[in-house]
Amino acid sequence: MSDKLQKLLAHAGHGSRREIETWIESGRITVNGKRAKLGDRATVRDRILLDGNLVSLNSAATEPIRALMYHKPEGEICTRSDPKGRPTVFEKLPAIPNGRWVSVGRLDLNTSGLLLFTNNGELANKLMHPSTGLEREYLVRIRGVASDETVQKLTGDGVMIDGRKAKFDSVQPADMAEQGTNRWYRVVIREGRYREVRRMWDAVGHTVSRLKRIRYGTVKLTRDVKQGQSSKLAPKQLEKLVRSVGLGDAFAGQLYSAGRDGPGSRTSGKPARASSTTRRGQRASTDRSPRPTKKSPNKSTRGNSRAGSTTARRRSTKS
Template identity: 55%
Template sequence: MAERVQKVLAQAGYGSRREIESWIEQGRIEINGQPAKLGDRVEAEDEIRLNGKPVRRTLDLAPRRILLYNKPEGEICSRNDPEGRPTVFDKLPPVKNGRWIVVGRLDINSSGLILFTTDGELANRLMHPSYEIEREYAVRVLGEFSDETRRRLRTGVQLDDGPARFDDIVDGGGQGVNHWYYVLLHEGRNREVRRLFEQVGVTVNRLIRTRFGNLFLPRRVPQGKWQELGEKDLNNVLKLVGMDEALPKPSRPAKKQTRKKTASKKQTRKKTWRRTSQ
């Protein structure tokens, strides 16, 4: 079945569809020796080249993967930096085919949860505004702010790239001149959290992303470390954006025979509860 070339490359982990469409316009992609055009479709037997190198198709790749990364302050979200600063890609495990795609960038002075995936289509859906994926942040500001400021942040303020607002703001307490708030929004524009606070005259001195969609920052993962999602959590993320499960569900193992032929009703209820609650 023929599919658009940008979808094939995205599924193979080369980038998001939007990125790949720009590569097509730049002439970086060839199909059977000819420059690709927007709208071109490819069959399984077609040869695709990116920057002159053959592209490995989805069937040749390892199963799609997602990593949770606890970003420390001081790292940037680019693959390479002319200034030689550390990047979030430096400590990731190697990928045999394809590459890691960052989902949910954070600026150099922010920390917390970032996702990486080998699936470009998944990355595109997680970041696309139409899916309205929630992001949650812990924000430390200088002093408390008034109810009127909270109202403005909830109803919306005008930024240079359009109106923006928080879906929710929860007081997190604090000591001295610093005060914590937990904020929620469902888009990921550049430095949006900081810019929202700056627009109402509030100074942010620390920002940590604690949740992205249905994934939380694991307490057991220290800064600068990563954790790969297992099958269950991976499939939950895929369901969130309407994608098929990554792996087939394992079949249940055969029940072991026991010495007792029957069990009491109380024992049966207890076993059933344990099985369904796991």
């Protein structure tokens, strides 16, 4: 059966639907020799080229779905490359076989915290789509103290952002040691519009001085994942995340198991040319010469040695 071109490519891990739609609009994709346009459908048997390079679709239904959390520090941007030479979040991700990492949403330059990545564009699209209503939780430090009326406005009536109302699901004081003239709050929101959290606080007269995302849907940023590090989601974490957007049955055969592709250890933030597991496996397969072992003498051997030494002493005495 055919699928929309952007869905087919996203499912094969070549990008998110939105990203692929921009490629189609800019004429970067051809299908069977013809320039693709939005609305075109295709199958895995079609010849699809991206920038003149053949796109592989064989892994669309067989490649295990992978996902990881990344602790983004301030100062990194969420694009694959930057004309200004600024560091990007993709530079520190581990290598991935048969695909590439697709970012689930973005964080602006001055925002830190949790970013999710997956090799499955269809999953990334679902996680970002407004219809799923996934919660995003942030730690936010504002200048001043929010009054009860301000909190009510942010969670009840809402504020206007780009001609649309926006509001938080909740605003709660955060128990943080660093306070002074600033105050920390935990906020929960179900949208991901551009700089929305900052702009909402600006709309009620409070400037955001620090912002950190600590949860996306069912995934929480854990303390052991330091800034600039990433960690693969454990199988149960991934399954829970996939089911939260209604794709559990569709991707049941592609979810990795602990035995086949279990969660990897945290990475230091340096890009990997090959996985450490693979390198260790290669060394193990080539370094298997048997090691010499010390054999303890058995009882009969020890007995014979004592008997021999006794006989020798008797002979020397007679002589």
